[in-house]
Amino acid sequence: MTGPGDDFDGGWDNLVTLVDSRWVHRSPRFPDREAQLRREAELLPWLAPQLPLPVPLPEVVSQHPLTVRYGYLPGGPCPGTSAAHGTAMGRFLKALHAVDPDQAVRHGARDAGSWHAELQETLARMERDVLPLLPDEVATTGRDLLSRMGVQPARSGVVHGDLGPEHIRVVGDRVGGVIDWGDSCVGDPALDLAWTMLGASPAFADALAAAYEPDEQTLARGRDWHLLGPWHEVLYGLGEGGPAFVESGLAGTVARLQR
Known part of the structure; x- marks a missing residue:
């Protein structure tokens, strides 16, 4: 116990x-x-x-x-390999992103303006503190990524904001729950596609796409969120996390930008 x-x-x-x-x-x-x-x-x-x-x-x-x-919601981390899990998560995200954002704000969600302002601050920190740490061969690609991410998304919706293996709990072929909603807000729905579409296996991602039906603009923005993921790890390492997070975050950033 x-x-x-x-x-x-x-x-x-x-x-x-x-x-x-x-x-x-x-x-x-x-x-x-x-x-x-x-x-x-x-x-x-x-x-x-x-x-x-x-x-x-x-x-x-x-x-x-x-x-x-x-x-307690039982289950283990989602490996991102099962089509059944992908279908379940596609239906989940379709429902989540269709929730009335104004009502969500009335019930405690951060509003889109606050979310976008916080994103701008984070991007500025990344430009100041992370970009200079990147090797020359990916620095331009990284700078272009930050520029694209600063553009206001075409639409806003209620998002989880931190969907990854640890926050999707599975039991066998069933998704038992979605946890850790600390980053939830009214923001860019493409953020929830970063790992689910770009970090998971083709079987999971294809099943999710069939259920969710993202348009090309949303999918392209999801790819950019996936590229940006390790930059947050670097920032965390430069703050409370320590040098190990800086090192692993930079390695992940370079690997994704090179791909």
């Missing part, structure tokens, strides 16, 4: 513990992460009935320190 002091997921933003093999407790690792945890607690109970897959239903159980809990 996992106790209250045992961090069982090692996330960047929150300390996550499993209590009595039943409850997931989450508390912010840093004070500036508290707001996003409160947004999750407000948004997800409203959002859950509109989605075809389970999501956490968090409730605040302590204010000092802030702690929210939800019932």
Whole structure:
């Protein structure tokens, strides 16, 4: 049995513990992460009935320190190789991105303007702190990527914002839940295609595309989000994460830009 002091997921933003093999407790690792945890607690109970897959239903159980809990959603990380998983996630994303964004903001989601302003700040940090670390052979490609990502997306929708293997929980051929909604907002739907379409296997990605039916503009933007992914790891390493994250993030950035 996992106790209250045992961090069982090692996330960047929150300390996550499993209590009595039943409850997931989450508390912010840093004070500036508290707001996003409160947004999750407000948004997800409203959002859950509109989605075809389970999501956490968090409730605040302590204010000092802030702690929210939800019932444990069983399963392991999604390997991104199963067509069945891809179909389920395509249907999930189609439903998520169709949610009324104005209603979502009323229920705690960050609005599109706030999201875009934060993106601009992040891109500026990447240009200042990450771009100079890139080798000359990919620096121009990296600069062009940052320029493209600064353009306002053609449409906005409710997005998860951090879909990857660890946040899609699977049990056999079934997707058991989608967790960790700290980055959710009204933003660019293509962001949710970064790993699901570009990082997963062809079987998963093709099945997701058949269910979701992205247009070419959205898919191209998803490719750019995929290229940008490791840049966030570098920024995290330059901040709280330390040199190991800088090294691995730069390696991933160069590899993706070269491809």
